[in-house]
Amino acid sequence: MIEKKNSVYNILGKIGLVLVLVFSLCYCSKNIYASSSNFNVNPVTPENQIDKSLGYFNLLMNPEAEQNLTFNLNNTTSKSITVDMSFSRSTTNDNGLAIYDSAGKTKDSSLQYNIEDYVEIPKKEITISAHSQVTVTAKIKMPQGANSGVLAGGFSFKEKKSKNQESTSKGVSITNEYRYVIALVIQQDTQKVSPQLKMNEAKATQVNSRNVFTANLQNMSPTYLQDMNAKATVKNVNNPELKYSFENSDMKMAPNSNFNFAIPVSIQGNMKDQTSKALEPGEYHLTMTVYGVKNTNGTYETTVDGKAVKYEYKWEFEKEFEIAEEKAQKLNQSDPTVHYKEPINWLMIIGIALILIILLLIFLIFSRKRNKDSHQ
Template identity: 25%
Template sequence: MKKNRCSKWLVSLILCFPFLFILPIKGVASNSGFYVTPVIPENQLENTVDYFNIGVPAAMNQTLEVVIVNESTEPKSVRLTLLDGMTTKDGTISYDKEHTYDDSQRYRLSKIAKLEQNEATVEPNSSATVKIQLKYDISDFYGTILGAVNVSEKEPDNTQVGVNNSFAYNIPIKIRVAEEGKENRLNYKGLTLNSEKTKQTLDLTFQNPEPTILRKLNLSFTVYKKDKPAESLWSSEMKEVELAPNSLFSPELSLTDSKLKAGKYVLKIVAKSDVIDSSWESDFTLSTSEKQGMNGGVEILSESNQWWLIISVAILVLGGAGYVFYKKKS
């Protein structure tokens, strides 16, 4: 009985051993020990407490404050950065400075605001207040400027490579200048066919040219053979999309599993919300070479994973031989 248990354990070890080399190692972060909260000013437009939503005149001159609270027993060093509102590929509003800005965006939070300090150290069980100065003359502009202040924990000097336990907070800052813009528009800029070895996508570009947030936008996409609009060959949709003011929206539509053959096609786009009702069409062509480069999105045998396959087979063969030898000796 003991010998059988030993044999089963040895077989399980041999079968699982190759996978030990390919399982990812992931660091798990602990509690941050600090949090950030905005000091709500008198010109807050709505009854919100977790972000700034203020109305200002064209000649703005105001100071905003955020409080960094350290609840831990060790000092916390943080870095502060002003970010601009942008629209992600998934159709959500986020904040960053490393993205493509739209030409219609005349004013950015990172340009019209200034941090009193870019770094701060908060002592244990205490708090620190950091000021953001808004002092700028804005001309011929009615609408919203969207951004955020990012507060991120500085990593210790002894942090291991590949392990990131730092925390970050974004406090959104929504500035309405003069009054909210009344016009809502969505422009379609076109598509690019992006063909790679294991995937094929239609990269689209939309533009929100107005200083207003577009909300609850539903997009539907349909592909049909050119001159055969009644026969839908592929379709997809995106619901509840939000676009930041004066931003670009660049979704990627995957055609990897579409089963489309080489030929000429048309992509039909329909965009609808409470304030948007538009549609567009774009032609694109799939060539024979592009379709031959597709294999359903699965990399069958690349040079990088050939070695893993060889090593795994070798380990299994050696392990099997060892097991047979062990059985004979027993």
């Protein structure tokens, strides 16, 4: 009896060990994110800083003036680290946010002076010894003709991952997601410049494999478009009841930049067993109202989250565009939220039916002829 109990316990113990190993393997295959940054960056504010309370550079410079900008980088760990330093002009991503990462972004057609051409960084990789500080100096220049508005970009600092950080012997992937971005805004005067907003192309496309309409919005002015609030509606011209609306009241556009404002057609994010209606081909009409720069004394008023808000600027746009049947089919087929059925090609079916009928008639005629010949 005791032996049987021991054998049962042994079996249970082995099963438990297997389960522990399985769960351990599953756990070790996950990413572990660092809980804090291993370094910090402090910009040294120069004398020509317009507002010394800001945590970034906002400088008043003369035409063709050159200047050095200083950063203090501190390693807070007991090991040597390497930090990647880069600089990018300010752009607007498709979420309507001004960012400092121009990778993959074509220069806007309205951009006359690219700040990336007027900033030099000493080196891309900076090594900092344990518990020590390194001072880094970048060089900037104000172009001669940029006499109105601002040029904007940002310095980025990110720890370079070592092989040990990327993967340990136990398969644990450690990812440090911390990146310091210090903005740089330079200008020759403090005169206010008004944003100039333009709508370009409107079309049907996809974002994250979901059907959307997009309207390309372009800020053609060398100034930020703050507090941007856009309301858009797309209607099918032949079926006005088929419409899609979307609003985003928390956006900001970089100077001389553009982005694609998306109006969702399909369900966004997690589907949760829901399905989206297929995008229909045809003619569509887009209307959009955009507000910018909140001001209690502003001329234009609208409602945001149930409250009246005043703005300094307002634009109204309209655009007609067409979705071809082939385009709609392609988008619907690649959208996982759409239970898409290939449309029935009645012309092909009728054509095949006619061919079969003709063949059947020919067969019957020849059959009768053979029967007559055989009886004769």
